[in-house]
Amino acid sequence: MPTLLHLDSSADLVSSRSRRLSQAVVDAWLNADPSGVVVRRDLHRTPVPHLADSSLHWAPADRVPGSNPPAAAEALQRALLDELLAADIVVIGAPLYNFSIPSSLKAWIDHIHVPGVTSADTGALAGRPVVITTSRGIAYDIGSPTEGWDHEVPALRTLFGSALGMDVHVITTSLTLAAQDPSLSSQIGRSEQELDEALTLATETGMRLALATA
Ligand SMILES: Cc1cc2nc3c(=O)[nH]c(=O)nc-3n(C[C@H](O)[C@H](O)[C@H](O)COP(=O)(O)O)c2cc1C
Structure with a gap:
């Protein structure tokens, strides 16, 4: 049974476009292969804490001698890595x-990028697809x-593509504030069109x- 890990990080639980887009990817994937299993992790509703200790960036064998990360933090990291x-x-x-990555998503990334465990040289995640739905x-x-000025998508491409060796797909929708910000009102049509195309x-x-993945 193929497994899909679905993460969201928007702090908007009402009208988020990144959530709508990520859900559209998941729905289409599941529709095409109903045997698939979806594992859900909402990083805004249930935040992952900041990395408790810098030693957790490294595999146990690569840590500075004497480093002693909290056991609970290590267990959480192990669970996130396994997932x-x-x-x-x-x-x-x-x-x-x-202009950057939401802190909720960044905290998760800080747990799962571990050289020697998930880095590209290990092949652990090599070629695995990751779809990023981003709204601006x-x-x-x-x-x-x-x-x-968008420093998020380039950083995520570097992280998932270059550092982890995954197959990165980015779906973007912009001008999401057009209906809310009077200075952008002339762009409402483009905002809606971009959303339709992204969906x-x-x-x-x-x-x-x-x-x-079937
Ligand atoms: C804390 C915060 C910071 C934001 N910073 C930016 C920004 O730097 N650039 C930008 O284009 N929009 C920014 N926005 C607007 C969001 O990117 C926009 O509302 C987007 O649609 C949010 O994604 P969502 O629809 O999935 O919630 C910010 C919104 C919030 C809540």
Whole structure:
């Protein structure tokens, strides 16, 4: 039975677009392969704490002699690693917060990127698909003053693709604040169009990856 790990990190439990998109990926994946199992972890509702001790960044054999991370923190990290390593595909809702990764998602990442355990050289996660659905309040168009201000997607590509060796798929929707922020009201049409296109891509991606994970 293929397993999908579904993470969300938006602090919006009412109208989140990253949650809507991640759910669309999951629904399409499950629809294409009803034998699949979905493991849910909502990093906003049930936050993972900050990494308790820097030694946890390393596998036990690689830790500085004398380091002694709290047993409970080590057990939590082991559970998060086992959950990730058991997943055939990972889907992550990741809104842009302060031009970066939401702290709830970052805390999870700090637990699961362990050189020698999940790093690309181990092959533990090699080629495994990870779908990131990201939503951004404004636009970051090439040639605009905010080009390059989104530091989340590049960091997540580096982390999951280069550092962990996974197969990264990014689905983006921008201008999500258009209906809320009067200065963006002229962009409402584009905001809705981007959401529609992202939902279509989310469904296509979920269906396509179901073939790979079946
Ligand atoms: C704490 C916080 C910080 C935010 N920072 C940014 C930002 O730096 N750039 C941006 O474009 N939008 C920013 N926004 C707007 C969100 O990216 C936007 O509302 C997005 O749709 C949130 O994702 P969600 O719809 O999945 O909740 C921020 C929102 C919050 C709550």
